[in-house]
Amino acid sequence: MLDGAARVDDLVAAVAADGQTAVAITDHGVLYGAVDFYKAARAADVKPIIGIEAYVTPGSRFERPPRREDLRYHMNLLAMNQTGYRNLMTLASKAYLDGFYYKPRMDRELLAEYSEGLVATSGCLGGHVPQLLAPDASGEEGNQGQERDYDAALEAAGMYQDIFGKDSFFIEIQDHGIAAQKRVLGDLVSIAKSIEAPLLATNDTHYTYASEADAHDALLCIQTGATKSEEKRFRFQSNEFYVKSAAEMRALFPDEDFPGACDNTLEIADRADLTLDFDRILLPHFPVPTGETEAAYLASLVLAGARERYGDPIPTEARDRIEYELGVIGDMGFSSYFLIVWDLIRYAKDRGIRTGPGRGSAAGSIVAYCLGITALDPLHYGLIFERFLNPGRREMPDIDMDFDERYRGEMIRYCADRYGSDHVAQIVTFSTIKGRQAVRDAARVLGFPYGLGDKVAKLMPPAILGREASLSQCLVAPSTDTDQELRDHFTAASGLRTAYETDPDVKLVVDTARGLEGLRRQDSIHAAAVVISAEPLTDVVPLQRKGEDAEIVTQYEMHAVEALGLLKMDFLGLRNLSTIERALELIEANTGERIDIDNIPLDDPAVYSMLQAGESMGVFQFEGGPMRSLMRNLKPERFDHLVALNALYRPGPLGAGMHTEYADRKNGRSEISYLHDDLEPILGDSYGIMVFQEQVMQVAQTMAGFSMIEADGLRKAMGKKIPSVMAAQEEMFVAGCVEQGYDERIGKELFGFIEHFAGYGFNRSHSAAYGLVAYQTAWLKAHHPAEYMAALLTSSKRDKDRTAIYLHECRRMGIEVTVPDVNASDSDFVATEGTIVFGLSAVRNVGEGVVEMIVVERDKNGPFADFKDFVDRVDLSVLNKRTIESLVKAGGFDSLGHARRGLLLVFEQMLDAAVGRRRAEAMGQYSLFGGDDDAVVEQPVIITTDEWDKKTLLGFEKLMLGLYVSDHPLLGVEKVLESMTTATIPGLIELDDKASATVGGIVGSITRRYTKAGDPMFFFPLEDLEGSVEVVAFPRTVAEYGPLIREDAILLVSGRIDHNGDGVVKMIGQELREPVLDAAEVVRLRVPATRLSRAVVDRLRAALRNHPGAAAVYLHMVGDAGEKVIKLGDDHRVEPRTALYAELRELLGPSAVL
Structure with missing residues (x-):
């Protein structure tokens, strides 16, 4: 990555256009692109050859050589058949799992063991043989610093020929116009002749077209952090790393000079015979009881669960739905899938690990509900099975599982224990260079000021439903018969097109960015995805290690994994489930009562009263400012309203004003009307508005006679709005309405009605499932506010801005939050008698080991009487002076009756005395005569009661905890300050880019930088009671207002909002003033x-x-x-x-x- 700039579709198109019949992929050290490449080549009627440019170490892969020249060489390996492909995956996996040292490395032992079915080449200039012939030539880590050694090169070539066989090891020759390549050509031809190895002419391709050399060079600059104008930087030595035509290659390597070199590429292509099977499903077999089939065992579990859910006998409606769903599941071969998910959820519940009520469309399955996988009755809430599993589509079900985030790792370990550690892995994911980032990157590497890249990036249109427009979509007009979203993107990008056409600098930046956009930037572990295989994973996918914990991860991303028929499951760690569970634990600790949160009534008046007042800060899904305003307007009274809120609070419905119309109809401010009376049973609970995708399907089924499979097809078409597809759907829909007895005019009007709303519709199953989690968090906040807020603070403790918001909410609720206390705190926040106590682990320089030692000692031997008692009882080898100083400044010993300033003056003396006492005890000084009469009398240390002033006290508190806790400089003046502002700091994210705003707060640490002209710029955080924002003061602002910008100063800052496109907001300060805070009436x-x-x-x-x-x-x-x-x-x-x-x-x- 950040090297290969050849896009797969372009690559195979170029090959096909030249009439070439085959193409190989050889990613460096990995097989990342293999499946996408294979599919694209097959689609272009070009034979794909899957390979790898391997890193081969001259010694053992287990060794970690100190000298860089001993690290690795390059070698191309190509799979000729299924055996070769499996061996290639095994080699790629073992290179990572066993041989990783800077790069994934193979050794001769591995190559010899897994050589069957592979063709190998001597590689590029970084290969073992070429490096012995031209040391230092490749720029890679080879035999750098050595002299040319033809005999050693000959020996190395012979060794590889012995490993792979005479017909399967080729001497590779290249000519990219690089002098070193020309220098070794003669030796390579000579070696090939000596060992009777065939020659192979190749062109190392890092981009597809010659015109992309400049963009590739920019990509290298991104990789190294350089600019193109820098002379001493990493760059390729020529511009010939593109896909050369057959004619160009034959001109470079004529047969009379390089016999067979070009023809041998055709021979390898003819030999290659690999087919990847995308039609099979490799579900693991669930271990069912002896004598049972998977389908029968699933049915027995479902019926048992149905009796628990619905009673015995099972109601007819539920039984019919169960029979239908089980039939579909069995016919599609997915019984094992449901058993696997059931087993995982059952294990979590048995272990006390909180699981979510369901996510996505899975809540529409009564089978999932009866198995305990989901928690919402699909019959009661009108959830549709076909929205989840459509018998007309041969696709694997997709049940995402939410777990308490603290135990996600345990769930993956259980899965590995259950199905075999070699059958389970996490899945890699790739981040790509998006359009805005490509523009900013291009501007930087081209040497333009940051402002130009930022300006061009902000000319790109905003995302539509979370999807960003590409630069091509902004610049090239789409056809009329295309996705509506593409047409909207193009229309919104007129400003970018104007700048592109009129400003040469903008054109250069955008053209360079187009060469970068869409390329992969980096790899990481997918946040949720896990693969489970029926056979050892290395038989199906290559593996690697990733992350700090060296987790086993696939080299194929999740779509490739699924295409190969493997079971991909999402194990999601949901923070809100952790919050709920922590709150329940705190409530039980305080009251002795274990609340069954999964069975609380969904019509609790206290919950709806709180939500109607917009007091939902900290409530899952409902805590944003606009959402709280919407709730005050809507005034939800039942669970259905919460489900609708989840669906309506999205960009599409908000932009269309559906949220306001829904609230007005619900509260009688607007009339509820229906296009036809037969719509009322379907749309009645949403006041005549089509809020959910399931309603689209129900209307199509009821009024046009569609099957649920057809209705699901209509739902999908409505989402894309491709004119030709929509025309076909409208014709079928109107005809269906006529067959059902409706007038053709009604059918057309009804289709238009659906078309208007359906693009904004949301998955009702997902809304309902997450609505339940939201309700549970609201119930806890309404009935157990201190415990819930303590749990919430713990879950957000690594996010200081979020913690500050929740602290402010505690103050608003009248809940006191105290500083850490060695006599009351645990590691995390706790709630005691309506007061929340900060956790000790929140204190700077205080590790979990120290916290555990303090808590264990306190629980075992009682509270600490004073500081002397504390240092006499704790393990001083764990608790150092810096840690104690941090605890003092954070207020950790306040409850012992000591002033922080007084204790800080003498704590080291008292600590040294305690160490001395322990040393004396260890030497027996106190027990020589059975007592301590002869011991030296220690003079008591006096801790003065002098305390710092409030500003110093709070300053140290902020330094140690990252926030103000016991007090805040703005408390008491916040209302006055608020009257002078136009927004709160957290509210800035809701404002448009470049919008003007005035905010007030306290200035944090100031960073000073200088422009090229030597003028100062200031960067500083401005914090109010709810959050903070970085303020940028450019030289002109600094010149006018610099004296006001002081740490801890309270300022009003007016300026413009700066969104960087990644959800981060800055404020460009233009006017600063000190507020008069005594002006309250x-x-x-x-x-x-x-x-x-x-x-x-x-x-x-x-x-x-x-x-x-x-x-x-x-x-x-x-x-x-x-x-x-x-x-x-x-x-x-x-x-x-x-x-x-x-x-x-x-x-x-x-x-x-x-």
Whole structure:
């Protein structure tokens, strides 16, 4: 990757256009592109030859040579038949699994063992034989620094000939116009003659067309981080690494000088006889009880589950649906698949691992529901089986499984134990260079300023339904009979086309970017996909190791794996399931009650009251700002509304205004109407709006007489909107309506109605399944807020911005969140008596081992009495001075009664004394005469009660925890600040690129950089109570406002939004000012009436009188009868400053100031 720039389709098209009959693929060290290449070649009627450019080490693959010159050589291996292909996969796998050292390496032992069915060549200039003839020529790691050694080259060639056989080892010759290649040609011909090996003329192809040499050079610059103008950089030594025609090759290698070199390519092509089978299904056999078939065993499990779900006897509707689904599943040969999934879900539940209620269209299967794979009754929710498994399509079912993210690895290990570790692997995935990134990359390697690439990238149209337009789609007008999405992309890209046609720099950048777009950038492990095979995987796919844990991963991506008939399953680690399970554990620890969250009522008034108020921050699927606004507008009252919300809150429906229309119809603000009365049973629960794809299918079935298979075809066609396909579907639909007794006019109107809505429809099964998870999280937040928010904070602890948002939500809810505490904290957040305590592992420099040691000691021997007791009891070999200093600054010892500043002054002295006491005990000083009377009397250390000021205290807290916890510089002034802004910082992501906004917050650490002219630029995070954003201040802004930009300063920043296309938002600061934070006209306090004791009221009066001013004070008293608002007298008017708010929060609680 970042080297090969030949696109497979272009490659085979070029070969076919030249009349060539075969082409080989030889990726470096891997078989990544083999299946895509094979399919493309077959489609172009060109014979595909699958091969690899192997890395061969001269020693053992198990050795790790210290000298680079001993690392590896190149060698081409080509599969001639099925045996050769299997051997090639085995070699590619073992090179990675056994021989990886910088690169996946084979050795002679492996080559000898797996040589059958392979043709080998001596390779390019990086090959073993050429390197002995021309050291240092290839730029690769070969025999660099050595002299030409013809005899050794002859010996090496003979050794490879002995391994592969006289007819299967070829001396490869190349001529890309490189001097070193010409220099070794004579020696290679001589060696071939000496050992009677055939010659083979090849052209190393790194791009398809000669015109792509420049784009390939740009790709190399991306790989190395260079620019094209740099002289001393890695580059190819010629521009001839393209697909040369047969005529060009024969001109380079005439038969009289290189006998048989070109003809031998045809001989290899004739010998190659490999067919990949894409029609078989390699499902593993599930181990069923003796005497049972898979189909019969599945049926027995389903019927047993149905009795649990529906009662005994099973209702007729359910039994009929079960029989139908089992028949389809059995006929399609998928009984084993369902048993495998059932077994995995059963294992997870038996182990107490939380699983999701289902995902995608699988929730439409009653078989899956009765097996416990899904948790929603498809009959009750109108979910359709054919949306999941269509008997008219020979496709593997696809049931995605959600697990508590903490146990995804355990589920994969169970799968490997169950079916064999050599039958199970994770799957590779590739990231490609998308259009916007290609533009930015091209601008950089061409030496243009960042701003030009950014400007051109932002001229590309926004993604439609998550799919980005390619540069070609932006520049080349699509045909009228094509996907509607392509036409929309082209229309939206007019600005890019104008710039391309009028600005030569833009044209150069875009043309270079088009050569990069779509190429693979890097490989990684797919976040979910796992393959399970009936036979050892290396017989079907090549393997590799990836990631920090050296996981076994396929070399084929998931579509290739599925095409070969292998079972691909998605094991998804869902963070929200982890949050639910943690919350349930905390509730059980606090109450002794284990809540059965899977059987809570779905009509809980408290849940819907909370959601109607838009108080859904932290609720799965429903926490975004616009979603909360939509819920306030919609006011959901039942589970169906939540399912619809999931479907409506997507770009298409939002853009069409369907969400607003749905809310208006639901709440009586708009009339509910139907094109025909027969639509009401189908669309009634969605107020006449076609929200779900399943409704499209039901309308087609009911009114046009479509079978469910035909209806699913209509659903798919509606999604693409290809005119010719739509015309055929409309003709069939209208004819079907007429056959069903409807007027032709109704049929046409109905098709138009479906066409309007169907493109926005969503999978009801998926909406319902995720709606259930959302409801469960909402129920926990409504009924057990402290435990749920503690679990939520734990799940987001690695995302400081998200944690800050949830901390703010806790303050809004009146939940106190305290700093870590050695006497109360666990590793993660815990909830105790309505208060959340930070986890110790959140403290900087405090590892999990330290946390475990503290917690174990505390649980075993009780709370720590003071700091001396702490250092006397813990293992000081684990707990070093830096760790203790971090705990002190984070407030970890506050509960022991020590001031942080006072403790920091003496903790090292106390720690040294504790070490001394332990050393003395170890030497027996305290037990020499049966007591410690003779021991040296240790003077007690006095810990002063002096404390830092609030700013220093919070500064250290932020440094150690990454956030403000016990307080925040903006608390108390947030309402004043909010009145001066146009957006919250998290809300910036919802604004359009280049939109103007004003936000307020506190300045973090400032980074200073300089332009080429030497002018300063500032980069700094601006943080409010809910998140942070990076602000960029260009030189002009720095010149005008530089003195205001200070760490910890509270600023208002006005500027424009900058989206980089990857979901990250920056703000270009244009105007900065310090807000006047004492300008509030009123102060509002909300306090539980039970908290207003005589003592508290007296202290409140005193606090107010200490800050006299002009602002009126309103007291919101909350009691059983509701909220009562009292305006205090004029003698209690105040000046609303930070100091006052700090006192009020300390007295009345962190969320008292509104």
